[in-house]
Amino acid sequence: MRNAFSSALVAAAKSDPRILLLTGDHGYTLFDEFRQACPDQYINAGVAEQNMVGVAAGLAKGGFKPFVYGLSAFVPIRVLEQIKLDVCYENLPVIFIGDGAGVVYSSLGASHQSTEDIAALRAIPNITILSPADHYEMTQCMNLALRTDRPIYLRIGKSDLPTVHLSVPDFQLGELCQIKHGTNKMCFIATGSMVSTAITVSEKFGEIAVWSAPCIKPLDTEKVIYISKRHELVVTLEEHSTYGGLGSVIAEITSEHSPTKVYRIGIQDRFSKFCGSYQYLMKAHDLDFESVLNIAKRLNK
Amino acid sequence: MQKFDTKDLRQTILKMAYAGSTVHIGCAFSIVEILAVLYRSHLKFANNDPEDPFRDYLVLSKGHGVMAQYACMHELGWLTDEDIQNYFHDATVLKGLSDAHVKGLEVSSGSLGHGLSVGIGLALAAKRKQTKQGCFVIVGDGEINEGSIWEALLFATHFELSNLLVIVDENGYQAMGTTHEVMQLGNISDKFRAFGFETREVHGHDELELDRVIKDLMNLNSKAPRAIVAHTVKGKGVSFMEDDNRWHYTRLTEDTYKSAIAELNSQEP
Numbered sequence: 427m428r429n430a431f432s433s434a435l436v437a438a439a440k441s442d443p444r445i446l447l448l449t450g451d452h453g454y455t456l457f458d459e460f461r462q463a464c465p466d467q468y469i470n471a472g473v474a475e476q477n478m479v480g481v482a483a484g485l486a487k488g489g490f491k492p493f494v495y496g497l498s499a500f501v502p503i504r505v506l507e508q509i510k511l512d513v514c515y516e517n518l519p520v521i522f523i524g525d526g527a528g529v530v531y532s533s534l535g536a537s538h539q540s541t542e543d544i545a546a547l548r549a550i551p552n553i554t555i556l557s558p559a560d561h562y563e564m565t566q567c568m569n570l571a572l573r574t575d576r577p578i579y580l581r582i583g584k585s586d587l588p589t590v591h592l593s594v595p596d597f598q599l600g601e602l603c604q605i606k607h608g609t610n611k612m613c614f615i616a617t618g619s620m621v622s623t624a625i626t627v628s629e630k631f632g633e634i635a636v637w638s639a640p641c642i643k644p645l646d647t648e649k650v651i652y653i654s655k656r657h658e659l660v661v662t663l664e665e666h667s668t669y670g671g672l673g674s675v676i677a678e679i680t681s682e683h684s685p686t687k688v689y690r691i692g693i694q695d696r697f698s699k700f701c702g703s704y705q706y707l708m709k710a711h712d713l714d715f716e717s718v719l720n721i722a723k724r725l726n727k
Numbered sequence: 728m729q730k731f732d733t734k735d736l737r738q739t740i741l742k743m744a745y746a747g748s749t750v751h752i753g754c755a756f757s758i759v760e761i762l763a764v765l766y767r768s769h770l771k772f773a774n775n776d777p778e779d780p781f782r783d784y785l786v787l788s789k790g791h792g793v794m795a796q797y798a799c800m801h802e803l804g805w806l807t808d809e810d811i812q813n814y815f816h817d818a819t820v821l822k823g824l825s826d827a828h829v830k831g832l833e834v835s836s837g838s839l840g841h842g843l844s845v846g847i848g849l850a851l852a853a854k855r856k857q858t859k860q861g862c863f864v865i866v867g868d869g870e871i872n873e874g875s876i877w878e879a880l881l882f883a884t885h886f887e888l889s890n891l892l893v894i895v896d897e898n899g900y901q902a903m904g905t906t907h908e909v910m911q912l913g914n915i916s917d918k919f920r921a922f923g924f925e926t927r928e929v930h931g932h933d934e935l936e937l938d939r940v941i942k943d944l945m946n947l948n949s950k951a952p953r954a955i956v957a958h959t960v961k962g963k964g965v966s967f968m969e970d971d972n973r974w975h976y977t978r979l980t981e982d983t984y985k986s987a988i989a990e991l992n993s994q995e996p
Contacts, residue, residue: 472885474878477844481882484848487833489856508875511835512845516827 427585430561434568483512498524498540528665545670559621600644608635620663654686668692731763739798747815753962753974777831788842789867790825840873869901884923898961931957
């Protein structure tokens, strides 16, 4: 998925000198190709994220299209106010890349884990939030980001999971992607890393509809109403706090327009207690296959 | 031809502050001469257009002084008498801090430590486009408590932004007291020099000196960004406001408004 991001960025930057890449001294090896292909468009702003975002805003006001790269624990969290005031208030075309979202940096602890980024950004006007599940969704997210002249946050979570699509899906901003059809009373709406888990778990039941949400803001209200009217229970899955992320969005829409039971699977308002492998951390947060399967079995009774 | 007479500018500030019953008069008064000199002699706007794409940028990072900039924009004809009279009235656009949605204001500031970085982005954009635009950023001495300012100074030097001039309004006060009491800054010029800036100190209310030093700095043959530490007086221009930090937050009454206007009227041109 990170390769899909890098390839799309390099291709775009080669043909458009307005595209600049700013990084806060992160992206080891990820930007080798970019630096080789477009060295003049690469700006390492140093370990100074606040200034980096302000500079990106100024560059955008001066006619450039900056991509601002950081770990999602820092971009957007450390620079939330710069994103709000310098970029979103003026609706500037700055694209924020938050890498390693969720508990990807499982062994590095709370400083590098990011399970609040969607919640924090959602309430800021003008920003679009993208959360691709695989490299195909990433490619389409980059297509959309490159032709949108507004602030965008592109969340990159665990990037080496199985693909969930067979080709690049043709979704537009706000659209959900149906991965599996199903008539079960329960359906899954997942985003990012949890889409592949949702698919695997659904296969244990059969007939469970699975939707991917590569775009969390905006989100197609009509489609969510449509889904909620066809199922008794909507289960949301995300590698993010159950507060303020995809589950909250779905619950907000359904409670207002089409009251349906929504069960939110995500991080349960807690930090990771221990370190370990990514798989260990996902299990510790009840987000691994077995835990989700058990939850789904219980809910499906 | 605009004169940017500082007595007129201060009267406009007082009119706004009284009309809007607003604060931050002291913050505006300390930068009146700096803005007058910049607008009169240094900032280029083709056809007097605040949105001229090749204009020089004036970034008021210490957004609290925005009434001084409004006063200059009024003189330029970018703001009307009604804008001044209706300050802070319902459904008007001129806010109490610099706001980029207003034509003529480049950044939204007031949350401190933002404008300098955005100004640096504008300066870098101009460098990359080779448009010869300058970027003038005014920061407060209180504002430079913010860590992002020092991040920005490192960046400006590293990227050789010789088209950037940072002016520090060193009035010696911040919201809750003197800078010495609240957070000692030491020698600001030394700090800017240590960060790689071509730095000069000026008397911030001496227009001739300001003009000369800005010219000297911008004509320097150096890749370094430029800085001026301007020694100013908070509340400058009205005796009972000068060096009295209550005028960071005090609103005008009819009496204080009238006596401030009268005092300005009585001053020698």
